[in-house]
Amino acid sequence: QVQLVESGGGLVQAGGSLRLSCAASGILFSTYRMGWYRQTPGKQRELVADISSGGSTNYADSVKGRFSISRDNAKNTVYLQMSSLKPEDTAVYYCNAKLGWSNFWGQGTQVTVSS
Numbered sequence: 001q002v003q004l005v006e007s008g009g010g011l012v013q014a015g016g017s018l019r020l021s022c023a024a025s026g027i028l029f030s031t032y033r034m035g036w037y038r039q040t041p042g043k044q045r046e047l048v049a050d051i052s053s054g055g056s057t058n059y060a061d062s063v064k065g066r067f068s069i070s071r072d073n074a075k076n077t078v079y080l081q082m083s084s085l086k087p088e089d090t091a092v093y094y095c096n097a098k099l100g101w102s103n104f105w106g107q108g109t110q111v112t113v114s115s
Helices: none
Strands: 003-007 010-013 018-025 033-039 046-051 057-059 067-072 077-082 091-099 102-105 109-114
Touching (some): 018 109
Antiparallel strands (some): 091 109
């Protein structure tokens, strides 16, 4: 049974920082591309950042220079360090694991940035 469990969301003031974590189980974590997506009401889920099994990273233009994705294969965990947060970063953030046709999602964690 695959589980992706996010943690670290919460309420933060604009300009602040948060670190999201996603602990994976039930998959061979090191082989998966891991990503963070976010979604606000009425909008499509969008990619924030992802990291390949080899460690290559990719970021949405809106978060470049502010967010950093990393992974710890020994802990089966992917992180999203978010800095200089803006109110428009408010969303539910979802962890994602992809490998070929396999595509798994976490339950999401709310991030709210107050102005």
